[in-house]
Amino acid sequence: MALNIGFSQNFDLTTNLYETYDNYKESSLNKRRIKHNELQPLLTKHGVNNAFIVKKVGESIEGRALNLISIGSGKTNVLLWSQMHGDEPTATQAIFDILNFLASDDFKEEKKQILENLTIHFLPMLNPDGAERFQRRNLLGVDINRDAVRLQSPESKTLKYVRDSLNADFGFNLHDQSTYYNAERTEKPATISYLAPAFNYEKDISEKRGNAMRIIVFMNKIIQKYAPGQVGRYNDDFEPRAFGDNIQKWGTSTILIESGGYGNDVEKKEIRKLNYVSILAAIYTIARENYKTIAIEEYEKIPENDRKLFDLKIVKATYPLMGQDYVLDLGINRVEVDKKGNNDFWYSSRIIDQGDLSTYYGYEKLNAEGFTIRQGKIHPNILTNTRELKDLNSFDLLKQGYTYVRVTNIPVGMLESPISLNMLGSTYELPDLQLKVGINPTFILEKDGKPHYAVINGFLIDLFSGKSDFKNAMIYR
Numbered sequence: 401m402a403l404n405i406g407f408s409q410n411f412d413l414t415t416n417l418y419e420t421y422d423n424y425k426e427s428s429l430n431k432r433r434i435k436h437n438e439l440q441p442l443l444t445k446h447g448v449n450n451a452f453i454v455k456k457v458g459e460s461i462e463g464r465a466l467n468l469i470s471i472g473s474g475k476t477n478v479l480l481w482s483q484m485h486g487d488e489p490t491a492t493q494a495i496f497d498i499l500n501f502l503a504s505d506d507f508k509e510e511k512k513q514i515l516e517n518l519t520i521h522f523l524p525m526l527n528p529d530g531a532e533r534f535q536r537r538n539l540l541g542v543d544i545n546r547d548a549v550r551l552q553s554p555e556s557k558t559l560k561y562v563r564d565s566l567n568a569d570f571g572f573n574l575h576d577q578s579t580y581y582n583a584e585r586t587e588k589p590a591t592i593s594y595l596a597p598a599f600n601y602e603k604d605i606s607e608k609r610g611n612a613m614r615i616i617v618f619m620n621k622i623i624q625k626y627a628p629g630q631v632g633r634y635n636d637d638f639e640p641r642a643f644g645d646n647i648q649k650w651g652t653s654t655i656l657i658e659s660g661g662y663g664n665d666v667e668k669k670e671i672r673k674l675n676y677v678s679i680l681a682a683i684y685t686i687a688r689e690n691y692k693t694i695a696i697e698e699y700e701k702i703p704e705n706d707r708k709l710f711d712l713k714i715v716k717a718t719y720p721l722m723g724q725d726y727v728l729d730l731g732i733n734r735v736e737v738d739k740k741g742n743n744d745f746w747y748s749s750r751i752i753d754q755g756d757l758s759t760y761y762g763y764e765k766l767n768a769e770g771f772t773i774r775q776g777k778i779h780p781n782i783l784t785n786t787r788e789l790k791d792l793n794s795f796d797l798l799k800q801g802y803t804y805v806r807v808t809n810i811p812v813g814m815l816e817s818p819i820s821l822n823m824l825g826s827t828y829e830l831p832d833l834q835l836k837v838g839i840n841p842t843f844i845l846e847k848d849g850k851p852h853y854a855v856i857n858g859f860l861i862d863l864f865s866g867k868s869d870f871k872n873a874m875i876y877r
């Protein structure tokens with residue numbers, strides 16, 4: 401009974417948190433490629449609030465400050481750290497949403513309970529040098545999450561020092577994972593994945609680790625409400641060099657949260673919101689200690705993570721090769737390529753797998769049974785420069801089976817074709833289409849000799865309805 405009461409009260413809060421989220425969302429952080437300098441005005445803003453203590457606790461290799469933001473007066477210490485991998489920013493953004501929530505005058509009763517029982521410490525963007533380059537590793541080229549014992553990176557030393565000096569009771573280890581993870585044997589993306597890391601090879605469950613499992617069971621129930629079936633559980637093999645495993649070993653109940661993928665959410669805004677809601681609800685349940693009645697067995701029932709998703713899965717297309725027809729499934733991913741400065745990106749898509757892909761899934765799917773894959777044609781008119789692109793009706797050209805246009809003068813710095821035709825330089829020799837893993841997926845799908853779909857740089861375009869999520873095509877000089 402106690403369990404049910406605890407859950408329902410927490411769920412009321414959760415619903416309110418979800419519905420009022422926009423009031424607290426930190427609007428200055430509005431895309432994934434965030435940088436250290438964008439966080440500084442926010443730290444200054446919270447630093448002048450007496451409720452918060454903002455303290456510099458270390459520096460990255462390039463000298464960027466690592467700051468700890470603390471709030472509350474309770475005896476239970478909760479430590480949250482994010483983005484030890486520079487290209488994993490979702491939880492950093494959610495932390496600043498949570499800080500706005502804590503700084504507000506709303507939810508007074510709940511916040512009183514939280515701040516009287518807990519002292520909460522946030523260490524956002526642990527790897528700012530990596531974030532600057534939108535890369536996983538730090539400037540030393542090491543994975544900070546394999547440096548928990550050797551402690552060669554200043555960022556690793558800072559995390560260890562902060563954990564030890566607080567002797568934190570609870571730790572939230574906040575990451576992003578590939579969007580291609582799914583909940584095992586389902587087509588649902590693992591929008592959030594959890595792990596209560598093991599602290600030894602035997603994977604023993606101590607009281608501390610058990611409490612991490614209980615909190616995860618609690619958070620899973622919340623996510624299920626907003627993203628049903630979209631939670632995965634990480635394999636708990638012990639990794640003796642990782643921070644999560646060691647922090648668990650050092651006596652902090654440690655919860656790993658990985659933000660994965662969610663359909664049509666390239667900038668992970670919904671996932672960030674789910675982080676905000678579920679982390680705040682978890683903090684509330686830690687403050688009230690009503691997680692203690694949750695059964696650990698529920699943890700094992702969360703489906704495991706798998707990695708079987710593609711951005712686009714095309715099923716049973718007919719593929720003619722040397723006079724024979726074959727049936728192929730294609731698994732296509734849209735790979736992000738960063739622009740200079742790592743503030744933005746374009747797409748260079750790839751065929752990741754082909755053949756019988758019946759055990760795989762796609763964010764977007766096309767049943768291509770009865771459709772034949774054909775190489776797209778090069779438009780006979782050669783353009784002098786890219787300004788002439790705007791005079792082309794690329795949709796009409798796709799319907800006629802053209803997927804390429806030749807342009808004599810393509811500007812040197814131009815990375816992507818803005819229209820739904822790949823651009824070719826005047827002397828570029830287009831190879832015959834031969835489908836294989838690693839190539840850029842550009843072709844026409846036709847039926848009875850008539851183009852029905854175009855795939856341009858991995859983007860599917862329906863040539864009858866015009867429906868497409870097309871972003872950019874390729875340039876071959």
Ligand SMILES: [Zn+2]
Nearest residue numbers: 485488575576
């Ligand atoms: Zn990570």
